[in-house]
Amino acid sequence: WYPAVTDFLRSxxxxxxxxxxxxxxxxYIELVCSPNNPDGAIRDALLGxxxxxxxxxxxxxxxxxxxxxxxxxxxxxxxxTMSKSTGHAGTRIGWALVKDREVARRMTKFVELNTVSVxxxxxxxxxxxxxxxxxxxxxxxxxxxxxxxxxxxMAERWRMLREAAAASGIFSLPEVTSGRCxxxxxxxxxxxxxxxxxxxxxxxxxxxxFLRGHKMLTRSGNQFGADPxxxxxxxxxxxxxxxxxxxxxxxxx
Amino acid sequence: WYPAVTDFLRSxxxxxxxxxxxxxxxxYIELVCSPNNPDGAIRDALLGxxxxxxxxxxxxxxxxxxxxxxxxxxxxxxxxTMSKSTGHAGTRIGWALVKDREVARRMTKFVELNTVSVxxxxxxxxxxxxxxxxxxxxxxxxxxxxxxxxxxxMAERWRMLREAAAASGIFSLPEVTSGRCxxxxxxxxxxxxxxxxxxxxxxxxxxxxFLRGHKMLTRSGNQFGADPxxxxxxxxxxxxxxxxxxxxxxxxx
Numbered sequence: 446w447y448p449a450v451t452d453f454l455r456s457x458x459x460x461x462x463x464x465x466x467x468x469x470x471x472x473y474i475e476l477v478c479s480p481n482n483p484d485g486a487i488r489d490a491l492l493g494x495x496x497x498x499x500x501x502x503x504x505x506x507x508x509x510x511x512x513x514x515x516x517x518x519x520x521x522x523x524x525x526t527m528s529k530s531t532g533h534a535g536t537r538i539g540w541a542l543v544k545d546r547e548v549a550r551r552m553t554k555f556v557e558l559n560t561v562s563v564x565x566x567x568x569x570x571x572x573x574x575x576x577x578x579x580x581x582x583x584x585x586x587x588x589x590x591x592x593x594x595x596x597x598x599m600a601e602r603w604r605m606l607r608e609a610a611a612a613s614g615i616f617s618l619p620e621v622t623s624g625r626c627x628x629x630x631x632x633x634x635x636x637x638x639x640x641x642x643x644x645x646x647x648x649x650x651x652x653x654x655f656l657r658g659h660k661m662l663t664r665s666g667n668q669f670g671a672d673p674x675x676x677x678x679x680x681x682x683x684x685x686x687x688x689x690x691x692x693x694x695x696x697x698x
Numbered sequence: 699w700y701p702a703v704t705d706f707l708r709s710x711x712x713x714x715x716x717x718x719x720x721x722x723x724x725x726y727i728e729l730v731c732s733p734n735n736p737d738g739a740i741r742d743a744l745l746g747x748x749x750x751x752x753x754x755x756x757x758x759x760x761x762x763x764x765x766x767x768x769x770x771x772x773x774x775x776x777x778x779t780m781s782k783s784t785g786h787a788g789t790r791i792g793w794a795l796v797k798d799r800e801v802a803r804r805m806t807k808f809v810e811l812n813t814v815s816v817x818x819x820x821x822x823x824x825x826x827x828x829x830x831x832x833x834x835x836x837x838x839x840x841x842x843x844x845x846x847x848x849x850x851x852m853a854e855r856w857r858m859l860r861e862a863a864a865a866s867g868i869f870s871l872p873e874v875t876s877g878r879c880x881x882x883x884x885x886x887x888x889x890x891x892x893x894x895x896x897x898x899x900x901x902x903x904x905x906x907x908f909l910r911g912h913k914m915l916t917r918s919g920n921q922f923g924a925d926p927x928x929x930x931x932x933x934x935x936x937x938x939x940x941x942x943x944x945x946x947x948x949x950x951x
Contacts, residue, residue: 453811455710535818558706564817565788 447476465491472497477520480506483669483677484619485637487512494521499548505529506638510595513626513633522548527571529638531578531591532681538563538571596629599636602680602687606640609695615646616694640678652676661693700729718744725750730773733759736922736930737872738890740765747774752801758782759891763848766879766886775801780824782891784831784844785934791816791824849882852889855933855940859893862948868899869947893931905929914946 479488528534581589610616626633644652653665666675732741781787834842863869879886897905906918919928
């Protein structure tokens with residue numbers, strides 16, 4: 446995604462320089478997506494902030510339904526979005542927590558030049574939604590606690606997926622990782638918004654094509670610079686579509 | 699506005715080249731704002747489309763409340779916005795009519811890369827608002843006809859402004875222009891969303907500063923590359939604020 450945007454704009458201010466692992470230089474913006482898209486891995490900055498470099502932490506998936514909240518995030522620049530926190534992707538609303546006032550000022554200026562302002566309709570709706578989520582946690586347990594609902598739902602979906610992969614005998618998934626979640630106050634597994642699924646059948650070199658032939662739409666690993674034996678599976682669809690997906694996957698041999 | 703955005707992005711694809719009147723070259727994008735911001739003048743393309751050049755017509759103010767609709771607009775690329783048509787600036791919703799399929803495809807791709815999509819909340823609200831406006835014109839005259847309400851309101855405000863300017867004796871305004879409006883089916887005046895007001899007092903070189911000293915906020919002519927004896931006055935505020943503005947303006951000598 447990021448290289449597509451930078452290549453499109455062809456700004457004289459920045460260009461896509463590739464993987465931070467192989468970066469040489471001192472002026473950079475490092476983008477750290479943690480949990481990572483697509484594989485859910487917890488990532489730390491490799492270069493970090495300092496000198497002419499800045500690290501931007503994209504915490505889109507750092508919510509209790511997806512991953513144990515093991516620490517209070519306190520990075521210099523942190524990005525969040527309604528999209529993966531409450532599921533209101535269509536509002537196109539996100540927010541940032543930024544320590545440096547000058548960086549925040551430039552970000553605000555960019556929003557102003559890009560669209561004058563962010564949609565007020567969306568801001569009002571997002572504020573209402575976030576208030577409803579927050580209200581769910583006032584006054585003890587209730588069935589209106591979004592993150593707990595999400596944690597149960599994601600745990601169940603991941604259990605279904607692991608069973609289906611095991612039943613098929615030809616798919617493998619990343620190992621379960623877990624940690625102490627300070628939000629849930631218990632040990633919790635990483636139940637990412639995407640599954641990074643590998644097809645182990647020797648004759649299948651294009652897992653996405655193989656699944657598409659069996660009426661399952663996924664995103665190929667090569668779209669993420671990875672082996673096309675991998676696909677990214679969305680774990681966030683509606684129940685009925687997810688159930689059909691699981692049945693189809695489990696039936697493959 | 700346009701130079702601010704191009705200077706900020708510093709794209710390798712385009713740069714701000716200044717006034718179309720003085721442009722030399724064959725690859726360009728000409729931006730034609732008609733009626734013009736700030737002065738409401740009807741503008742035609744100077745360079746137009748052809749060869750490696752494209753004209754983009756910004757028709758934000760081409761609505762019956764502001765100007766006679768003298769002809770069916772049929773330019774190659776036309777931009778519109780909810781902001782000035784119905785007043786729903788906060789939805790941040792606009793639309794384009796584009797003849798060339800490839801140009802339209804690139805514009806769509808830009809939206810996708812810029813924000814993935816436009817806010818669905820805003821799109822739904824805008825569709826509802828536009829339907830209500832359209833419904834007002836089904837089945838004959840009613841008090842729910844937005845553009846006719848707008849025409850009456852703008853004509854009244856311009857009458858008030860011209861009277862106040864005359865009463866003060868120190869302000870002048872562009873001459874009234876009018877034309878045959880095919881929407882209203884009558885001759886209608888240009889009642890622009892902004893007034894391009896000039897202070898004629900010899901000792902006032904900074905009209906915006908002079909008005910600010912008398913508690914009236916306007917935008918200085920020099921922000922539009924023009925003489926600071928001019929200011930741009932918004933004609934679209936609420937009635938109570940507009941009435942106060944008119945009283946204050948008329949009291950100046």
